Amino acid sequence: QRNALNAVDFSESFGNTLPSLSRPANASQIFYSIMFDAGSTGTRIHVYTFIQKDPDGLPVLDNEMFHSMKPGLSAFADIPEIAGHTVRQLLRVAKKTVPPVEWKRTPVLFRATAGLRLLPPAKAHALLEEVQDVFDESPFYVPVDSVSIMNGTNEGILAWVTVNFLTGRLHRNPQRTVGILDLGGGSTQITFLPKSRKTVESAPADFMVRFHMFSSSYELYTHSYLGNGIKAARLSALGALGSEGLEKKVFQSSCLPKRYTGEFSFGGFSYHVSGVTDGVSGFRACSQELLKVLKGIIKQPHELKDSSTFYAFSYYFDHAVEAGLIDERRGGAVKIRDFKKRAKEVCNRPSERTQLNPFLCMDLTYIVCLLKDGFGFKESTVLQLTKKVRNVETSWALGAAIYHSQKFRIH
Numbered sequence: 001q002r003n004a005l006n007a008v009d010f011s012e013s014f015g016n017t018l019p020s021l022s023r024p025a026n027a028s029q030i031f032y033s034i035m036f037d038a039g040s041t042g043t044r045i046h047v048y049t050f051i052q053k054d055p056d057g058l059p060v061l062d063n064e065m066f067h068s069m070k071p072g073l074s075a076f077a078d079i080p081e082i083a084g085h086t087v088r089q090l091l092r093v094a095k096k097t098v099p100p101v102e103w104k105r106t107p108v109l110f111r112a113t114a115g116l117r118l119l120p121p122a123k124a125h126a127l128l129e130e131v132q133d134v135f136d137e138s139p140f141y142v143p144v145d146s147v148s149i150m151n152g153t154n155e156g157i158l159a160w161v162t163v164n165f166l167t168g169r170l171h172r173n174p175q176r177t178v179g180i181l182d183l184g185g186g187s188t189q190i191t192f193l194p195k196s197r198k199t200v201e202s203a204p205a206d207f208m209v210r211f212h213m214f215s216s217s218y219e220l221y222t223h224s225y226l227g228n229g230i231k232a233a234r235l236s237a238l239g240a241l242g243s244e245g246l247e248k249k250v251f252q253s254s255c256l257p258k259r260y261t262g263e264f265s266f267g268g269f270s271y272h273v274s275g276v277t278d279g280v281s282g283f284r285a286c287s288q289e290l291l292k293v294l295k296g297i298i299k300q301p302h303e304l305k306d307s308s309t310f311y312a313f314s315y316y317f318d319h320a321v322e323a324g325l326i327d328e329r330r331g332g333a334v335k336i337r338d339f340k341k342r343a344k345e346v347c348n349r350p351s352e353r354t355q356l357n358p359f360l361c362m363d364l365t366y367i368v369c370l371l372k373d374g375f376g377f378k379e380s381t382v383l384q385l386t387k388k389v390r391n392v393e394t395s396w397a398l399g400a401a402i403y404h405s406q407k408f409r410i411h
């Protein structure tokens, strides 16, 4: 049975009312866009400089200024003023980058992801209001619905737009586009353009979206799994999910070194954690623990068993660097088998690496289980691990700015 396709409504994310801009012809080519990414582990600002050569075509990205602050805003759920302070600090980057004469027509947007999705709605709302106040006081253009929580579908699609834009694939044959794998702290996204009819037909209805951009239409498979980001998975594995960092309780996992005791903080709570002193540890025990976390949650798209190209970033990248699989500056191609081999080494033979990061065994094993047993990739699948493409951060933020620029037309 054929799925009904969902058309993505980006007005939820970007608002509809935009000022009509009238600008002198020769000055009409450069425009700026400010995008805040409020993730569960940090808040980031991206200030993009675009050049619009062809009024109906894709803008050219000239420059990105990027800055980030930790922890994520959900850590301030009970003190929203600090969230406002964080955003105010980051806005300084925008003031330094965008020429004052452009401030009034440069849009400033804020999108929150898993961190705020996981908060009780009233607490998330209070944080958003605080950010809205800071924006309203700012000299920039604040569109309607400038501050909001983005839904997971848009998060996945916009990261796909970013990677395909940066690698020059957006204006070519859609069949040549690449898929993306994004692993955040709270959620994880998979997005790709299916090549096989079977993938489309067997996908859950809300995983298939039709999406229009720059006079092309794309039919994408996308989903964001909330609670399956790498930090949230740590909590599940430890059995600490839903608890608020109880004072005395120690949460244990066979993925941690046997004699390790320490603390783990996420989403504004701290947890006492330890290895299982008199129990089993190592890759086998750890993967069994993590498979329970994934069981029955992750859907397997039909065509992943064939070879297709996927770019993986965020925590996939960070942990591959930490594990010594890739060079931080260059990134590189890594097979899922390589992740598995290194996970086994780290888990079964504790070394200096595990002393530096006691969670490395858990994190690498989670990546292997998520990719192989979760999504159903083959061990021979090669992932392109990237942090930046052409010196620009790989994240949904650029896709969001590009999408928005379509509405923010310069006449």
Ligand SMILES: O=c1ccn([C@@H]2O[C@H](COP(=O)(O)OP(=O)(O)O)[C@@H](O)[C@H]2O)c(=O)[nH]1
Pocket: 037, 038, 039, 040, 041, 042, 044, 072, 113, 114, 115, 183, 184, 185, 186, 187, 188, 229, 314, 315, 318, 387, 393, 394, 395, 397
């Ligand atoms: O422009 C960006 C945005 C995010 N990240 C990385 O993405 C991961 C963060 O995920 P986040 O906290 O946003 O997760 P979420 O809350 O969306 O699950 C971390 O590895 C960040 O370093 C990055 O490298 N550049």
